[in-house]
Amino acid sequence: MSSLDLAVIGNSSVSAMIDRQARIVFASLPRLDSxxxxxxLLRGGAGxxxxxxxxxxxxxxxxxASSEQSYIDNTAVLHSVLTDDDGGAVEIVDFAPRYDEHNRIHRPPMLVRRITPVAGRPMIRVVVRPMGDYGKxxxxxxxxxxxxxFMGDRNRHRLTTNIPISYVMEERYFRIDQQCWILWAPDEPIEADLEDLCRRYFETTTAHWRLWxxxxxxxxxxxxxVIRAxxxxxxxxxxxxxxxxxxxxTSIPEAPNTVRNWDYRYCWLRDAVFVIRALNRLGVTRTMEQYIGFITDVIDLAEEGVIQPVYGISREDDLTESIAEGLAxxxxxxxxxxGNAAYEQVQNDVYGSLVLAAVHLFFDYRLLRKPANEELYDQLEFLGQRAIQYFDKPDAGPWELRGSASVHTFSAMMCWAACDRLKRIARVMGRTDRTEFxxxxxxxxxxxxxxxxxxxSRNSFVSTFDGNELDxxxxxxxxxxxxxxxxxxxxATVERIGQELKRGDFIYRYVVKDDFGEPETxxxxxxxxxxxxxxxxxxxxxARALFDRMMTYRNRFGLFSEDVDPKTGELWxxxxxxxxxxGLINSAMNLSLSWEEAS
Structure with missing residues (x-):
C-alpha cells in the first residue's frame, strides 16, 4: 500500500520520491511542475x-526481504540496501546531479542511480515504465x-546505462556482479564515458551539498x-x-477519502514571509535573495496592481485547474x-506578504541584489494603498475557502503590516513625510x-471581523x-486556541465546518x-516538550507532509x-539553547 514514508531527491530543478524498495514512485520532469x-504514487488503490x-x-x-535506507550525511543523496531471502544484497544510490563549475551552480534535469552488489549473488531486474499526459x-x-x-507527445527522455539494454527492455532478471549505472536525462547524446560521468556527478554532488x-x-x-529540513x-x-x-x-489528500486534493507545485506569496524568515535565520542568503528576486518581479510586472495569491514557478498567472482522468x-x-483555482481568489493578505518579503532589500546589507531604491519604494507604496483599501473587505482568507468569504483577521493584520513596514522603510530612506503618513x-x-x-465574550481575538470563531x-x-x-x-488568545483547537498534540487550522465539512486532520x-x-x-x-513530540511524527527520513491524523500519527x-x-526550522531556532549556554 502506498504511503508517505518516502525519501526525496532533487537538485532545485527536478525531484523524485523514492519508497522503501528504492522505487521511484513520483517524479515531475523536466521541471518541478511538469x-x-x-x-x-497516484495510480493505485489501497492494494x-x-x-x-x-x-x-x-x-x-x-x-x-528487507531494506535499509538513509541519506548520506548532509546531502540530498539517498543510500538504500536491499536484501533478499538468501542474504544477497544490493546497494542503490540515488541522486539528482547538482554541482559547482565555472562559478555557476549546475542542476541538469537528470536522475542518477548507482547499483552495486554488496553480498551474496543477488539477482535484479530494472523496470522502467514512464508515462505521459498525467497517466493517460x-x-x-x-x-x-x-x-x-522514451517518447511522448511533449517530451523525450533517454535512459543510458551499462546494463544490457535487452534486459531493461524485457524487464528480465540478471545476476549483478559489478557496479552498474543508470542515467535518466532529456533525449540528448551522452558524449562522455557513462561510468566516469556518473561517478563525477556523484562526487561533485556530494561535495556540493556538504559544503552548502x-x-x-x-x-x-x-x-x-534542521539540516534535513x-x-x-x-x-x-x-x-x-x-x-x-x-x-x-499534487493531490495527496489532506485526509482519507476526501476531495481536499490540491496541486501544490506552485509558489504562494503568503508563504514568502515565513520561508524568507527561515532562510534568513539559516544564513542562506543566496537562496533568500533569489526568492526575494522572484517576489519583486511579481511586484514589478503586476498589471494594474492586481496581485494573485499564487503563481507558477516561472510566474505563470494562469493556473486553471483541471482533473487528470488518467490517474486514480x-x-x-x-x-x-x-493547476490550482486559488489563483483566481481574492486574498487580501498578499499586499502585506509582498511588502514584508521586499523589506529585506532595504535593511539587509548582505544581499547583492539591491533594487532598494525610490522606484521599488513607490511600487511598495502602491501595495500599501491597496492594503488600506482592502483591509476590511471580504476575502477567501489564509485557508483559501472556496465557498464563502469573510473579513479575515489574518488578512487585515497583514494589510496593517504593509503600512507598518512602509513606515520603517520610509524612515530609513529619510522620507519624513511618508514616515508620518x-x-x-x-x-x-x-x-x-x-x-x-x-x-x-470570548476573551480572545477571533478569526473574522465581528465573529465568534478561532483559527x-x-x-x-x-x-x-x-x-x-x-x-x-x-x-488569552493563545490559551483559548490551546483549549479549543488542540487535538492530542496538534493544533487544527479551525474546527468549524467549511466547504467540505469538518476538518479531519x-x-x-x-x-x-x-x-x-x-x-x-x-x-x-x-513548548520544548511539544516540539520533541512533534519530531516523532516525521517519517523515517526526517520529512513532513502537510497534514497529520492526530489519532494515528499518519502523514497526509x-x-x-x-x-x-x-515550521520545524523556526521552532528549533526559537527553542534551542545557544551554543554558549550548551558548551
Whole structure:
C-alpha cells in the first residue's frame, strides 16, 4: 500500500520520491511542475503493487526481504540496501546531479542511480515504465546501442546505462556482479564515458551539498532535524527563477477519502514571509535573495496592481485547474488535480506578504541584489494603498475557502503590516513625510482591527471581523508584530486556541465546518505556530516538550507532509511540505539553547 514514508531527491530543478524498495514512485520532469513521468504514487488503490504498474522506475531485487535506507550525511543523496531471502544484497544510490563549475551552480534535469552488489549473488531486474499526459498513456520505448529513448507527445527522455539494454527492455532478471549505472536525462547524446560521468556527478554532488550545509547557521539542539529540513526546503526551490513551491506533489489528500486534493507545485506569496524568515535565520542568503528576486518581479510586472495569491514557478498567472482522468489518485482517493483555482481568489493578505518579503532589500546589507531604491519604494507604496483599501473587505482568507468569504483577521493584520513596514522603510530612506503618513495609516488600521476582532465574550481575538470563531493564524499576531507577546489579550488568545483547537498534540487550522465539512486532520504548520507562541508567552518548557513530540511524527527520513491524523500519527497531504519544514526550522531556532549556554 502506498504511503508517505518516502525519501526525496532533487537538485532545485527536478525531484523524485523514492519508497522503501528504492522505487521511484513520483517524479515531475523536466521541471518541478511538469507532467510526472513517474506517477505510480497516484495510480493505485489501497492494494495496488507499484512494481506491476506503469509509471514506476524500480530496481527490483528477486526474493526481496528487507531494506535499509538513509541519506548520506548532509546531502540530498539517498543510500538504500536491499536484501533478499538468501542474504544477497544490493546497494542503490540515488541522486539528482547538482554541482559547482565555472562559478555557476549546475542542476541538469537528470536522475542518477548507482547499483552495486554488496553480498551474496543477488539477482535484479530494472523496470522502467514512464508515462505521459498525467497517466493517460505510456511512453513509447525505442532502443539504441547503450540507451533507450522514451517518447511522448511533449517530451523525450533517454535512459543510458551499462546494463544490457535487452534486459531493461524485457524487464528480465540478471545476476549483478559489478557496479552498474543508470542515467535518466532529456533525449540528448551522452558524449562522455557513462561510468566516469556518473561517478563525477556523484562526487561533485556530494561535495556540493556538504559544503552548502557547512554554511548553514543552525541551532545547537536538533541539528540533524534542521539540516534535513533546510536541504528539503532547498529541494522545493526552482532555482532557475527563485520560486519556492509549497510541495513537490499534487493531490495527496489532506485526509482519507476526501476531495481536499490540491496541486501544490506552485509558489504562494503568503508563504514568502515565513520561508524568507527561515532562510534568513539559516544564513542562506543566496537562496533568500533569489526568492526575494522572484517576489519583486511579481511586484514589478503586476498589471494594474492586481496581485494573485499564487503563481507558477516561472510566474505563470494562469493556473486553471483541471482533473487528470488518467490517474486514480493516492490509494485510489482521487481526484488528481493539475493547476490550482486559488489563483483566481481574492486574498487580501498578499499586499502585506509582498511588502514584508521586499523589506529585506532595504535593511539587509548582505544581499547583492539591491533594487532598494525610490522606484521599488513607490511600487511598495502602491501595495500599501491597496492594503488600506482592502483591509476590511471580504476575502477567501489564509485557508483559501472556496465557498464563502469573510473579513479575515489574518488578512487585515497583514494589510496593517504593509503600512507598518512602509513606515520603517520610509524612515530609513529619510522620507519624513511618508514616515508620518504610513505611521498614521498603520495606527488607524490597528485600532479598527482591534475593535472588530477582539471579543470580550470570548476573551480572545477571533478569526473574522465581528465573529465568534478561532483559527490558528491568530497565533501569528505577535510574530508579525501586531501585538506584543506579553499583551494580555494575546496570551488569552493563545490559551483559548490551546483549549479549543488542540487535538492530542496538534493544533487544527479551525474546527468549524467549511466547504467540505469538518476538518479531519491537523495542518502541521499550525502546531509549530503554537509552539512558538507558547515560547513567546513564557511557557518554554511546555513548548520544548511539544516540539520533541512533534519530531516523532516525521517519517523515517526526517520529512513532513502537510497534514497529520492526530489519532494515528499518519502523514497526509502533499509531500514534502515546505511550510511544515519551515515550521520545524523556526521552532528549533526559537527553542534551542545557544551554543554558549550548551558548551
Amino acid at each position: 507532467d510526472p513521468v513517474f506517477c505510480s 495496488a503493487d507499484a512494481t506491476q504498474q506503469d509509471g514506476t522506475f524500480s530496481v527490483e531485487l528477486r526474493d526481496f 498513456s505510456s511512453l513509447r520505448a525505442v532502443r539504441g546501442s547503450h540507451h533507450i529513448v 550545509v557547512r554554511g548553514l547557521s543552525i541551532p545547537f539542539e536538533w541539528q540533524e532535524a 533546510a536541504i528539503t526546503l532547498k529541494l522545493c526551490m526552482f532555482e532557475e527563477t527563485g520560486a519556492i513551491v509549497a510541495a513537490l506533489t 489518485g493516492y490509494r485510489g482517493m482521487g481526484p488528481v488535480r493539475v 504610513w505611521s498614521d495609516k498603520a495606527e488607524h488600521l490597528k485600532l479598527e482591527i482591534e475593535r472588530r476582532t477582539w471579543s470580550e 490558528a493564524s491568530l497565533l501569528l499576531m505577535a510574530q508579525i508584530g501586531f501585538v506584543q507577546a506579553n499583551d494580555a489579550r494575546y496570551i 491537523a495542518f502541521l504548520i499550525c502546531t509549530f505556530w503554537y509552539i512558538d507562541a507558547l515560547a513567546s508567552i513564557g511557557r518554554t518548557l511546555e 497531504g502533499n509531500f514534502p511540505q515546505a511550510y511544515s519544514m519551515v
